[in-house]
Structures are given as structure tokens and as C-alpha cells.
Amino acid sequence: MSWxxxxxxVLAQIGYPLTxxxxxxxxxxxIVLLGCAASVTHAVVTRGRRAGLALVAITxxxxxxxxxxxxxxxxxxxxxxxxxxxxxxxxxxPLVVPLAWTWMAWPAWLASLRLTPLLAPVALAAWDLFxxxxxxxxxxxxxxDPAPALPGVxxxxxxxxxxxxAVAALMMLGLAATTGRAVRQDAPMYAMYxxxxxxxxxxxxVFLGLPWSALWGGLAMGGVAIPLVLCGR
Numbered sequence: 001m002s003w004x005x006x007x008x009x010v011l012a013q014i015g016y017p018l019t020x021x022x023x024x025x026x027x028x029x030x031i032v033l034l035g036c037a038a039s040v041t042h043a044v045v046t047r048g049r050r051a052g053l054a055l056v057a058i059t060x061x062x063x064x065x066x067x068x069x070x071x072x073x074x075x076x077x078x079x080x081x082x083x084x085x086x087x088x089x090x091x092x093x094p095l096v097v098p099l100a101w102t103w104m105a106w107p108a109w110l111a112s113l114r115l116t117p118l119l120a121p122v123a124l125a126a127w128d129l130f131x132x133x134x135x136x137x138x139x140x141x142x143x144x145d146p147a148p149a150l151p152g153v154x155x156x157x158x159x160x161x162x163x164x165x166a167v168a169a170l171m172m173l174g175l176a177a178t179t180g181r182a183v184r185q186d187a188p189m190y191a192m193y194x195x196x197x198x199x200x201x202x203x204x205x206v207f208l209g210l211p212w213s214a215l216w217g218g219l220a221m222g223g224v225a226i227p228l229v230l231c232g233r
């Protein structure tokens with residue numbers, strides 16, 4: 001698979017700290033669409049149309065279902081609500097949100113597949129240690145009661161991360177049953193995972209004023225990213 005989709009995604013993400021307000025919210029939507037398209041395209045090219053459809057059904061379909069459940073019941077993430085900033089919503093959930101699950105579920109699955117599939121839920125849930133603090137800081141969603149929370153990240157409850165881990169485990173079980181083994185063409189998705197980790201640390205620590213989420217996200221996602229780099233040597 002071509003590296004071009006990843007390059008376009010990286011350029012879009014570099015623009016994030018350079019924008020604000022409505023422009024930043026629109027850029028978030030563009031970034032998610034690009035990431036989702038890159039992951040689905042890679043799945044189809046390397047494993048066939050059936051694998052691509054399975055990826056979308058499990059992660060986007062499953063992500064939408066669990067987000068609707070979460071918004072209306074508080075399970076499994078805690079009680080939260082989305083703002084109008086991220087565009088059209090279905091049952092209270094912005095339509096772009098389930099596509100974010102698809103975007104990162106695929107590189108997280110392939111990264112863990114190269115190491116050990118047992119890491120797969122952690123590989124995906126670790127990303128949320130960057131994602132939620134950043135999006136809450138922008139006002140895209142909020143929790144009714146964010147306690148207890150991680151030190152330095154007071155606006156996101158620990159229950160959210162535990163919910164992510166549980167949902168990620170279910171999604172990865174689905175991908176394990178439908179997408180086969182690692183192949184040589186998976187390198188762009190490894191790079192996407194590594195870039196997401198490194199850029200998350202840099203952006204949070206330097207540009208977004210979120211040093212604690214830089215620390216927590218770097219520790220969690222780095223626990224997969226660093227072995228992935230060492231495995232490739």
C-alpha cells in the first residue's frame with residue numbers, strides 16, 4: 001500500500017496547533033476522516049474487501065452503538081455529553097466519532113499482532129489517554145462527574161479509560177476472527193501507530209499545554225510503540 005494516505009494525515013495533524021475555534025473543530029473532522037480512510041483502504045488492499053467491511057462493521061458500527069449507549073446511560077465510560085462542535089449527531093453522538101474508533105483500531109491491532117495479540121486492547125485504549133484530555137480541553141465533550149481522575153487530568157474520569165479498555169477488547173476479538181495474520185505491507189500502519197504516539201507526546205507537552213496527558217499517554221502508548229520499534233530492528 002502507498003504511504004501517501006499517511007503523509008496527508010500527518011500534514012493535516014501538523015496543522016492542528018496552528019488553528020483554533022471553528023477551524024480547529026473542522027480540522028478534527030478532516031483528520032478523523034483521513035485516518036479512517038487510510039485504515040480502511042489499507043485493510044482492503046492488504047486483506048481484501050471482506051476484511052475492510054469487517055473492520056468498518058466492528059469498529060465504526062460497534063463504536064456508534066457503544067457511544068449511543070454511553071451517552072444515554074453512562075455505561076461504560078461514565079456520564080458524558082457531546083457538544084455541537086463536531087458536526088451532525090445521531091442519537092446524541094457526532095457521526096465522526098465512530099470513525100475515530102476505526103481509524104486507530106486498525107493500526108493498534110496490527111501493531112499488537114506483530115508483538116502479541118494480547119496487547120491489542122491496551123494498544124487501542126492507550127490512545128485515549130491522549131484523545132480525551134485533548135478533546136475535553138477543546139469543549140467537544142464533557143463528563144458530568146469526572147472523579148476519580150488521573151493526576152493532572154481532572155476532567156476525564158478513570159472509568160472512561162476502563163470503558164475504553166473493555167470496548168477495545170471486544171473490538172479486537174472481532175478483528176482477530178476476521179482479518180487474518182500480519183503481512184509485509186503492514187509497515188504504513190506501524191508507522192501510523194508510532195507517529196500517533198510520538199506526535200501526541202510532542203503536541204500535548206509543547207503546543208497544547210497538557211503535560212500530564214503527554215506523560216500518561218506517552219507511558220501507555222509507548223508501552224506498545226517502543227517494543228514495536230525494537231521488533232523492527
